[in-house]
Amino acid sequence: MGILSLVFIPFEEVWNAFRWWYGAGARWIGLLFLHEVRMIEERDHLLTWARNLFTPMYGDSSIQGRLISIGMRVVVLGYKLLWAIVWLGLHGVLLVSFLLLPFIAVLMLVTRFSLV
Amino acid sequence: MTQSASVPLRVVAPKGMGGWALVQLRSTILTVMDGLLIVVVTAILAGVAALVVRPGQTLEIDTLLYGGGVESKLLWSAILLACFLVYRLSHEYVHNPLWPPKSGTIPLTTMCHANALTLFSRIKSPITPLMLLKELCTVPAVVLVLVRSELPLKLFAGLLAERIQVSPTTSDTAQSWATGLVEEIILRAATHASQSHGDKITVLDILSGALQDPEVIPLFQSFPGRLESLSQSIDRVDRIEELRRRMRHFGGSAHASPKGPMNVTMTAVATPMLDAVSIDCTDRVKHSPYIPYVGREEEFAQLFERLEGHQRRVVVVGFQGVGKSSLIQELAQRMVEGRVPAIINDHRLLSIDPSRLIAGANQPGEVEYRVQRLLAEISCSRNIVLVFEQVEQFIGLSSTGHTLDVLDELTRILEQSSLVVIATTTEDQFRANLETKTNFTSVFHRFDLNEMSEEGALRVLEAHAAVSEGRDQVLITTPALRESIRGSLKAIHDQFLPEKAVRVLDQAVSLVGSTRICTSTVVDEALSGMTHVPFGSVGGPERELLLHLETVLAKTVVGQGYAITSIANALRRARSELANRQRPIANFLFVGPTGVGKTHLAETVAAAVLGSSMRLVRLDMSEYQEASSVDRFLGVPGSGHGGVVTEALRANPYALVLLDELEKAHPKVLTLLLQLMDEGRLTDVTGRTIDATNMLVTATSNAATPFITSAFQEGKTADEVHRQLLDTELAAIFPPELINRFDDIIVFEPLTADQIRQIAQLELSKLTSSLKLKGIILEFPSETIEWIGTLGFDPKYGARPLRRAISDHIENVLSAAMLEGKVNPGDHMRFLPNGQLTTVT
Numbered sequence: 023m024g025i026l027s028l029v030f031i032p033f034e035e036v037w038n039a040f041r042w043w044y045g046a047g048a049r050w051i052g053l054l055f056l057h058e059v060r061m062i063e064e065r066d067h068l069l070t071w072a073r074n075l076f077t078p079m080y081g082d083s084s085i086q087g088r089l090i091s092i093g094m095r096v097v098v099l100g101y102k103l104l105w106a107i108v109w110l111g112l113h114g115v116l117l118v119s120f121l122l123l124p125f126i127a128v129l130m131l132v133t134r135f136s137l138v
Numbered sequence: 139m140t141q142s143a144s145v146p147l148r149v150v151a152p153k154g155m156g157g158w159a160l161v162q163l164r165s166t167i168l169t170v171m172d173g174l175l176i177v178v179v180t181a182i183l184a185g186v187a188a189l190v191v192r193p194g195q196t197l198e199i200d201t202l203l204y205g206g207g208v209e210s211k212l213l214w215s216a217i218l219l220a221c222f223l224v225y226r227l228s229h230e231y232v233h234n235p236l237w238p239p240k241s242g243t244i245p246l247t248t249m250c251h252a253n254a255l256t257l258f259s260r261i262k263s264p265i266t267p268l269m270l271l272k273e274l275c276t277v278p279a280v281v282l283v284l285v286r287s288e289l290p291l292k293l294f295a296g297l298l299a300e301r302i303q304v305s306p307t308t309s310d311t312a313q314s315w316a317t318g319l320v321e322e323i324i325l326r327a328a329t330h331a332s333q334s335h336g337d338k339i340t341v342l343d344i345l346s347g348a349l350q351d352p353e354v355i356p357l358f359q360s361f362p363g364r365l366e367s368l369s370q371s372i373d374r375v376d377r378i379e380e381l382r383r384r385m386r387h388f389g390g391s392a393h394a395s396p397k398g399p400m401n402v403t404m405t406a407v408a409t410p411m412l413d414a415v416s417i418d419c420t421d422r423v424k425h426s427p428y429i430p431y432v433g434r435e436e437e438f439a440q441l442f443e444r445l446e447g448h449q450r451r452v453v454v455v456g457f458q459g460v461g462k463s464s465l466i467q468e469l470a471q472r473m474v475e476g477r478v479p480a481i482i483n484d485h486r487l488l489s490i491d492p493s494r495l496i497a498g499a500n501q502p503g504e505v506e507y508r509v510q511r512l513l514a515e516i517s518c519s520r521n522i523v524l525v526f527e528q529v530e531q532f533i534g535l536s537s538t539g540h541t542l543d544v545l546d547e548l549t550r551i552l553e554q555s556s557l558v559v560i561a562t563t564t565e566d567q568f569r570a571n572l573e574t575k576t577n578f579t580s581v582f583h584r585f586d587l588n589e590m591s592e593e594g595a596l597r598v599l600e601a602h603a604a605v606s607e608g609r610d611q612v613l614i615t616t617p618a619l620r621e622s623i624r625g626s627l628k629a630i631h632d633q634f635l636p637e638k639a640v641r642v643l644d645q646a647v648s649l650v651g652s653t654r655i656c657t658s659t660v661v662d663e664a665l666s667g668m669t670h671v672p673f674g675s676v677g678g679p680e681r682e683l684l685l686h687l688e689t690v691l692a693k694t695v696v697g698q699g700y701a702i703t704s705i706a707n708a709l710r711r712a713r714s715e716l717a718n719r720q721r722p723i724a725n726f727l728f729v730g731p732t733g734v735g736k737t738h739l740a741e742t743v744a745a746a747v748l749g750s751s752m753r754l755v756r757l758d759m760s761e762y763q764e765a766s767s768v769d770r771f772l773g774v775p776g777s778g779h780g781g782v783v784t785e786a787l788r789a790n791p792y793a794l795v796l797l798d799e800l801e802k803a804h805p806k807v808l809t810l811l812l813q814l815m816d817e818g819r820l821t822d823v824t825g826r827t828i829d830a831t832n833m834l835v836t837a838t839s840n841a842a843t844p845f846i847t848s849a850f851q852e853g854k855t856a857d858e859v860h861r862q863l864l865d866t867e868l869a870a871i872f873p874p875e876l877i878n879r880f881d882d883i884i885v886f887e888p889l890t891a892d893q894i895r896q897i898a899q900l901e902l903s904k905l906t907s908s909l910k911l912k913g914i915i916l917e918f919p920s921e922t923i924e925w926i927g928t929l930g931f932d933p934k935y936g937a938r939p940l941r942r943a944i945s946d947h948i949e950n951v952l953s954a955a956m957l958e959g960k961v962n963p964g965d966h967m968r969f970l971p972n973g974q975l976t977t978v979t
Contacts, residue, residue: 035222047224064394067403130210131215
């Protein structure tokens, strides 16, 4: 390792960055996405609500109670589902951006703007 | 490292002094580069923004992205540079699944965290493991670990500096050798990192790797046990980090979970009676500080297995302090986090409080009504897990003179329901009150919670210490944790792990002084205070006393050299912790004629060791001649109190127990002594166990006196007398199993005329000392000592006639002279053999 090696630091780092981005970094962002999927169930209990769609709320088993309960559950479930789709969509965009953005940026700079 | 040898992985460390300087330079360049990147990216983005929002000109998004203008070029360059910046700032903290690599040549610079790398760059080349260790000792995280392992830092640093000076580092061979060793350390550190936290190598990983180096290990020979403590302290850091992670996760779950009695799916039914008579454990843990519960993963898995199976009613049986309440608390925490089987997920954990159940019930039948309503509510609701802590409390609840067995009522209902119920009770209570209730045992399935292992208890203490350190602003060392467990196991026998160790640690934390460091010495102090048994290393006056105990005892006990040596050896063995810990320190039987010093020796031993808190518990066995004496010993059955003896022993766990005139005790009492002497414990009528492992049991007996006296008169040796005594004489008086329990049976020889004279000299010197306090100087010439020794000598009664002779012939004369005014303060007198006092001029 000589003093000249310091000159190559930027090149080394670019190569390391590429390896990290599509290796450990991609895995990290993928796990983050999966974590969010799990967190949605933990926080909003979508599956639990879906399973209990026909379970009467507040233990009211009368016909009226059941009808109100189903209606209420459909509304709440719909709201939760919408929120989950938006939230996961944002994270999906983040995941896709992470994977594609450097690639697109290089492509744009190289091809369209004739930087090279 | 054995593992590194099998992995074809090679770390390339920079060579020579220049190499390490380059590492430092490289590190600086990268830091500057990161700073520049942040500035450049911000500047470019600001430039793009300025171009986009130029006054009077609108820029379409398509133009910005694909237009090919300067703003597009700047934007895409900024995006690319921002990606690079993301890599630079996060690559050290993102776990790489392929790390550590299985093979290949890896530059050191890519394996370590930046802070660990800085450590290397600070060292002047060539690096040896010792130099690396020295540099490590300057890093704050390492210093904290060193303090936590109770390593004397100054001494250690001095020793390290000495060793570095004498190690070869100048030649090329030495350089290559040194680099190789450091590479080995890095590989060990990599293994440690991947096994513990799976990230890049940290400074503590390098410390862990360095501690396994053959050049470093001998350093710790001067600090016994500290190498292990260091390794444990390093691992403790990782475990504390894991607990913090769990705490954060719990906080998030508690925040997201529904508040109050409602469940997630809103199926809950209003339960006003149940809410009034119970404590909502799930709600309580959401609003309380998180208490980590560790060391019971296996038990939890078993419990969940049972709940998921057909055993939905479980009674947790375990001794006091094994963690039954903590188990319930952890269950509540897991229910909040949703880390439980589906059958109890999204449920409330309600603990029925018996005092609330009967509070204010002043009408006949009111408790029954409450119970019926309670059960009705439970049947309707679908999100409740019931808990009955100390379930035996529910057996005979009463109000307004009407007694109702709530437990019977509950079990009757539960027989037909699928409700999940968890009850807790102690082993004793289960045996006494529940085992015989067939309806209870048919509904509830027993789940044993055994005493925690030492390792499990250590994990609990680590978690407890992590909370305590933050709350009490103290630093608790790893040896202090170990000592809490070791000491509580040794001295506290009526409680169980982990609670007893936690109590000891809490007590120690309260004793911490201005240094705010809770060390093993502080734990020993706490243990000594709690149990009255000396703990910790023997030092100072106590060490001197134990080393010269024979000399100290011989100053007041004349003759009986064998007895003195036996007792001194037993005490030394006990204090250096070499003795068998399941028995008393030693069991001795002193036999011999009356007045030869048997009781006196026991009293002298207790008095000599009294400074280190040993007490004398004297039991005159002539008071225990009747069969009913057993009640005095252990307590009267049904009284709820222990016996006279057991209470005295409980109050003095570090004592010399003197059983005077053992032959007079009733055989039933002797049977009780068998347990005390063999197992080192005694259980009173209330079921409490008295620990006798720190007691020195000394029994005296005048049995076989005629035989001993005549045998010595016939000129038999002590060994012959001892053998014959065991074979025939004592066997006729004591049961053989009792004789077997004694470590030694010491025969006290009849005192000779010369020994009586020595005793006379001792007694008279005591008299001289007491008169000196009154300002009177009294001399006893050798003729007087000879004279009184002759008067007080009787081979049949030992030293007792001497006591009478001194009283009759000296003390009487002296007291009369003092009253007559012949002897006054300031006088210097001499006592002559004819019993006359003369003034010394």
